[in-house]
Amino acid sequence: VSGRWVIISSDRAKRPQPGPLGGCSQQSEACPFxxxxxxxxxxxxxxxxxxxxxPDGPGWSVRVVPNKYPAVITVSGTAHPEKLYESRPxxxxxxxxxxxxxxxxxxxxxxxxxVAAVLHAYRDRILDLGKDERWRHVLVYKNEGREAGATxxxxxxxxxxxxxxxxxxxxxxxxxxxxxxxxxxxxxCKILEHExxxxxxxxxxxxxxxxxxxxxxxxxxxxxxxxxxHSAFFERCTEQEYSELAAFLRRILTRLIxxxxxxxxxxxxxxxxxxxxxxGYYHWHIEIMPKLAQAAGFEWGSGSFINPVAPEEAARVxxxxx
Amino acid sequence: VSGRWVIISSDRAKRPQPGPLGGCSQQSEACPFxxxxxxxxxxxxxxxxxxxxxPDGPGWSVRVVPNKYPAVITVSGTAHPEKLYESRPxxxxxxxxxxxxxxxxxxxxxxxxxVAAVLHAYRDRILDLGKDERWRHVLVYKNEGREAGATxxxxxxxxxxxxxxxxxxxxxxxxxxxxxxxxxxxxxCKILEHExxxxxxxxxxxxxxxxxxxxxxxxxxxxxxxxxxHSAFFERCTEQEYSELAAFLRRILTRLIxxxxxxxxxxxxxxxxxxxxxxGYYHWHIEIMPKLAQAAGFEWGSGSFINPVAPEEAARVxxxxx
Numbered sequence: 001v002s003g004r005w006v007i008i009s010s011d012r013a014k015r016p017q018p019g020p021l022g023g024c025s026q027q028s029e030a031c032p033f034x035x036x037x038x039x040x041x042x043x044x045x046x047x048x049x050x051x052x053x054x055p056d057g058p059g060w061s062v063r064v065v066p067n068k069y070p071a072v073i074t075v076s077g078t079a080h081p082e083k084l085y086e087s088r089p090x091x092x093x094x095x096x097x098x099x100x101x102x103x104x105x106x107x108x109x110x111x112x113x114x115v116a117a118v119l120h121a122y123r124d125r126i127l128d129l130g131k132d133e134r135w136r137h138v139l140v141y142k143n144e145g146r147e148a149g150a151t152x153x154x155x156x157x158x159x160x161x162x163x164x165x166x167x168x169x170x171x172x173x174x175x176x177x178x179x180x181x182x183x184x185x186x187x188x189c190k191i192l193e194h195e196x197x198x199x200x201x202x203x204x205x206x207x208x209x210x211x212x213x214x215x216x217x218x219x220x221x222x223x224x225x226x227x228x229x230h231s232a233f234f235e236r237c238t239e240q241e242y243s244e245l246a247a248f249l250r251r252i253l254t255r256l257i258x259x260x261x262x263x264x265x266x267x268x269x270x271x272x273x274x275x276x277x278x279x280g281y282y283h284w285h286i287e288i289m290p291k292l293a294q295a296a297g298f299e300w301g302s303g304s305f306i307n308p309v310a311p312e313e314a315a316r317v318x319x320x321x322x
Numbered sequence: 323v324s325g326r327w328v329i330i331s332s333d334r335a336k337r338p339q340p341g342p343l344g345g346c347s348q349q350s351e352a353c354p355f356x357x358x359x360x361x362x363x364x365x366x367x368x369x370x371x372x373x374x375x376x377p378d379g380p381g382w383s384v385r386v387v388p389n390k391y392p393a394v395i396t397v398s399g400t401a402h403p404e405k406l407y408e409s410r411p412x413x414x415x416x417x418x419x420x421x422x423x424x425x426x427x428x429x430x431x432x433x434x435x436x437v438a439a440v441l442h443a444y445r446d447r448i449l450d451l452g453k454d455e456r457w458r459h460v461l462v463y464k465n466e467g468r469e470a471g472a473t474x475x476x477x478x479x480x481x482x483x484x485x486x487x488x489x490x491x492x493x494x495x496x497x498x499x500x501x502x503x504x505x506x507x508x509x510x511c512k513i514l515e516h517e518x519x520x521x522x523x524x525x526x527x528x529x530x531x532x533x534x535x536x537x538x539x540x541x542x543x544x545x546x547x548x549x550x551x552h553s554a555f556f557e558r559c560t561e562q563e564y565s566e567l568a569a570f571l572r573r574i575l576t577r578l579i580x581x582x583x584x585x586x587x588x589x590x591x592x593x594x595x596x597x598x599x600x601x602g603y604y605h606w607h608i609e610i611m612p613k614l615a616q617a618a619g620f621e622w623g624s625g626s627f628i629n630p631v632a633p634e635e636a637a638r639v640x641x642x643x644x
Contacts, residue, residue, distance in 0.1 A: 005626055082520070085538075149618025166626055198404070302489065304327055
């Protein structure tokens, strides 16, 4: 009816239940992501350690583990196709990036170099997962706070490698290609140029990055971070770029937290599929989505969004926050 | 970039703020939807009164008023188109259906005949708004509970008339048309036949209606109510059908509440656009979406959904709830 694919993942129903929205944080001693509790997670696939130390012990700064309650799994399951419907095994990889050994509850509270290490971990996992012929795309995303869908408070993000490119990325690539074919230019580069000239929706800028409220934001205070020069792949940034991006990302999150206090938000990194030839016209970016309101009946029923805050107003308020 | 339209509605930012999720209900005396407080809403566009009584006074059972904080407005605004972007005035009608004169907080707690009156109000407003040449579609939806996006607790639903058919409805109509053109049959009729035979995803049935968990549900325990015989327009049901649907809808909501206690949910009525010739192949239905989990980074970043409860399991549990 809808043409929509969904991932049915019964394992995820076994996740620890966080209790009602707004409930208390886990205590650090019970948190599976805190240093010292490494045995509570599946064996790590990546960790950064300053001193030499064995895997799955303490001493790490960032640690990546398979999701204990994965949405998709790397072993091939069985599909149960039926007349009328399509179905296939839910293969993929689902990993958790634990962003700090300590029980911090917001990325904005980490040090810049800690956030830079998180970005390095994204890069390393995207490159490693990209070697697996089965995966066509790796989506990095973050749920911070209960209203944003997090079930654990300890700062973390996630990545899912899939055999298909997600619909949202497919649509963005298609728009970018159409624009490139008709004008010979990258759509995102052109938008950045336009927004920088207009100035109404720009929030902040560093040497290499720009933050802006997009023209048609789904959510109040939705903010995108875009590299100023054309670049299709997040995972091909230089060391300098990751360092600068870490500080810039933290500054944007800090602007939001100054405005709204404790804030739940999602972000997602949209980067070109690694084997898709979109590098000429696709432009990676981070979409930050504060959770100040719920998507509700109108949104789910129409596919459209009601946003009570115009992007020009959101950008103005965010600019003045710091 | 996304090809997405959003409604920017600065008036809605002025809505009363309900405080943190899970906060206390309004007291009845402060509730603008309670009988006796009619002056707190814009003048009614429809009300059912047993005794004769003037508009905007007490004595009503169901009352429909323009939304005080509308997402769209009936007077033509001004668009501010810019190079690169499309924009148009946010015209439409946005109304609130107040489902009871008393401060009930769940549709499941209303009497069957009260719910039938609500369905009549939907019908009357859809037919009346359909006379306005500007509107191509009327979307009826309900947000019950804070986690479902409601800002007021008093039972109510909403409808939005728009000059465009919403994307979700456009997609469903396109699927239904493709299926009709290739097979000569209504896709929904065929699904109902298949599901009734399989029995794995059926939840409940009355004489004229069937409830089932769809094959690719976005949300845990998502349940659709579908008329058993082909019908494109919700607003063309008979009196008997509305009465039966009212009791059936309440029974499905009761199943959910028995399972989950106080429940936040959305529902949406998808009915054929009134001037679109889709009646041969489109089939109206109600999509009920319990809010047991949040859409999060993966959903917003991919356009896909992770659902931890298979529809066969959801249907089994819902069947056994009563």
